[in-house]
Amino acid sequence: MSAPVFTQTLAVAGVILEKDGKILLAQEARGLDKGKWNHPAGLIDVGEDPVTAARREVLEETGYHFEPTRLLGVYSFMRKYKDPSISVTPHAIKLIYTGRILNDGRQKLEADIATTEWFTPEEIYAMDSTTLRDEDIKQMIRDYLSGKAIGLDALTHTEWEV
Numbered sequence: 001m002s003a004p005v006f007t008q009t010l011a012v013a014g015v016i017l018e019k020d021g022k023i024l025l026a027q028e029a030r031g032l033d034k035g036k037w038n039h040p041a042g043l044i045d046v047g048e049d050p051v052t053a054a055r056r057e058v059l060e061e062t063g064y065h066f067e068p069t070r071l072l073g074v075y076s077f078m079r080k081y082k083d084p085s086i087s088v089t090p091h092a093i094k095l096i097y098t099g100r101i102l103n104d105g106r107q108k109l110e111a112d113i114a115t116t117e118w119f120t121p122e123e124i125y126a127m128d129s130t131t132l133r134d135e136d137i138k139q140m141i142r143d144y145l146s147g148k149a150i151g152l153d154a155l156t157h158t159e160w161e162v
Contacts, residue, residue, distance in 0.1 A: 011043065014096050015058055015066065016039055016096060017066070019118065024118055025116065028112065042060070051157070055067075076094075
């Protein structure tokens with residue numbers, strides 16, 4: 001994986017996972033966002049199909065095997081830091097998927113994730129910047145609950161050798 005350059009827009013694959021009316025979030029284990037909750041998501045590796053990236057991120061961050069069935073939407077999110085010591089402004093274009101978990105047993109979580117937990121939408125809506133990593137998660141959940149969905153065929157991944 002290439003190191004991200006925060007002076008450019010970053011591509012992220014992520015998911016909204018729902019089970020019995022609750023949404024699965026992962027708690028960050030390190031870095032600036034340590035202790036905050038986030039939906040399973042991460043950078044798309046150079047050359048990686050975004051659908052494959054979504055599967056990989058779910059496995060790494062939740063331990064579940066995941067099958068994307070729909071694209072929830074494309075979200076543009078920029079984090080402006082109030083702390084002057086942080087000199088970058090990350091701007092992510094997030095491809096957010098929905099789908100189903102394929103297994104009951106979970107594999108080990110990546111070291112970047114402390115734990116996972118299922119939350120009601122109301123619990124997530126009540127979170128603020130001290131507990132929730134990114135505010136756009138709330139809009140994603142509203143979109144999911146409204147039935148918003150786009151077919152996976154809306155996204156095409158092409159590799160071209162020249």
